Amino acid sequence: MTALLTRIGKAVGKVVGTLYQAGRDAVDTTIKNVIPFIAFIAFVIGVILETGVGEALANGLSGLASSLGGLLLLSIVIGLPVLSPLLGPGAVIAQIIGVLLGTEIGQGDLDPSLALPALWAINPQVGCDFIPVGLALGEAEPETVEVGVPAVLFSRMITGPLAVVIGWVFSAGLYA
Amino acid sequence: MFDALAAAAEEFIGWFQRGAEVFTGLVVGIIPLLIVLLTAVNALIALIGPERVNKFGEWAGREGFIYTPIRYLIWPVISVFVLTNPMAYTNGQFLPEKYKPAFYDSAVSFVHPPLGIFPHVNPGEFFVWGGILAGIDALGLSPTPLAVRYLITGLIVIYIRGLVTEWMTRIMWGRQTAESAA
Numbered sequence: 001m002t003a004l005l006t007r008i009g010k011a012v013g014k015v016v017g018t019l020y021q022a023g024r025d026a027v028d029t030t031i032k033n034v035i036p037f038i039a040f041i042a043f044v045i046g047v048i049l050e051t052g053v054g055e056a057l058a059n060g061l062s063g064l065a066s067s068l069g070g071l072l073l074l075s076i077v078i079g080l081p082v083l084s085p086l087l088g089p090g091a092v093i094a095q096i097i098g099v100l101l102g103t104e105i106g107q108g109d110l111d112p113s114l115a116l117p118a119l120w121a122i123n124p125q126v127g128c129d130f131i132p133v134g135l136a137l138g139e140a141e142p143e144t145v146e147v148g149v150p151a152v153l154f155s156r157m158i159t160g161p162l163a164v165v166i167g168w169v170f171s172a173g174l175y176a
Numbered sequence: 177m178f179d180a181l182a183a184a185a186e187e188f189i190g191w192f193q194r195g196a197e198v199f200t201g202l203v204v205g206i207i208p209l210l211i212v213l214l215t216a217v218n219a220l221i222a223l224i225g226p227e228r229v230n231k232f233g234e235w236a237g238r239e240g241f242i243y244t245p246i247r248y249l250i251w252p253v254i255s256v257f258v259l260t261n262p263m264a265y266t267n268g269q270f271l272p273e274k275y276k277p278a279f280y281d282s283a284v285s286f287v288h289p290p291l292g293i294f295p296h297v298n299p300g301e302f303f304v305w306g307g308i309l310a311g312i313d314a315l316g317l318s319p320t321p322l323a324v325r326y327l328i329t330g331l332i333v334i335y336i337r338g339l340v341t342e343w344m345t346r347i348m349w350g351r352q353t354a355e356s357a358a
Contacts, residue, residue, distance in 0.1 A: 019219045026214030030207060033300035038202045041303060046195025091301040098307030105311030112315060115308050116325050123304060127284030130262070134280045138268020147348045148277030155281060155341040163333045170329050175317055
């Protein structure tokens with residue numbers, strides 16, 4: 001009887017402990033990674049909105065983001081093999097353009113039905129800064145890294161704009 | 177003179193007040209749900225145990241086109257879901273060298289599309305999705321249809337990226353060997 005009780009107690013304790021640890025990890029990540037980024041974004045957006053830079057920037061961006069052609073152009077430029085590794089780190093560029101476009105959508109200047117191709121257009125460079133490290137994490141040989149870096153970069157020139165087209169096709173009927 | 181100074185000061189503090197409004201909006205609108213979701217998925221993964229996942233990887237590296245959906249769709253999805261960014265890329269180790277760049281391309285392209293439903297995969301880069309999300313929220317529309325479509329198109333795109341990069345790697349490898357032979 002006591003053995004059974006001990007076993008139940010241990011099992012419950014393990015589950016509760018795991019859940020508690022999961023909560024702690026979640027709060028840690030939020031405080032360490034998410035809130036600092038929100039603070040940074042809030043500052044940038046505040047200045048952009050108040051100084052009027054936002055309007056100029058938004059006009060340029062929404063001109064680009066308001067049509068499929070513009071989004072394709074955006075994805076082609078961001079996905080250029082020379083630019084993509086520079087624009088990749090921390091997805092900072094993708095996040096800033098994302099927030100700017102989101103603000104435009106929220107103000108009604110940009111049609112929400114284009115949100116899906118826009119999500120793909122701001123992100124053809126994802127991970128392009130990280131290819132050697134990512135491959136090293138997968139225990140790749142140096143020769144593989146030498147071949148893999150240009151292979152991924154060139155492949156993105158095709159799949160970056162293609163993803164925008166796929167996003168556009170799949171946004172049929174979205175927020176219509 | 178003092179009026180001008182006061183006006184300048186007001187303008188200056190106005191920037192930050194607007195920033196503070198944006199900050200409150202993002203924290204109240206996004207953080208609570210994010211924390212609860214993160215907790216649930218973290219617990220689930222801890223209970224399953226990442227070591228059970230590894231066996232699957234060895235199976236994914238086989239030759240033949242029918243294994244490509246396993247290599248560039250199922251394996252990257254499991255890796256990103258369980259190990260999250262950036263540890264997901266370690267799962268490339270179970271694949272032959274010639275497939276590693278393509279696997280990396282697939283996996284790294286999947287660290288944002290699930291953010292609308294499973295933000296635990298990459299909370300540090302949440303605003304790739306969260307920026308657009310804030311705009312949809314501001315219009316009073318439900319973000320779920322967009323989140324689902326982002327996830328589905330993500331699956332399609334990572335599979336295509338895997339195939340294209342595998343092909344590109346083969347071309348580059350041929351050129352590399354030809355150069356070193358010459």
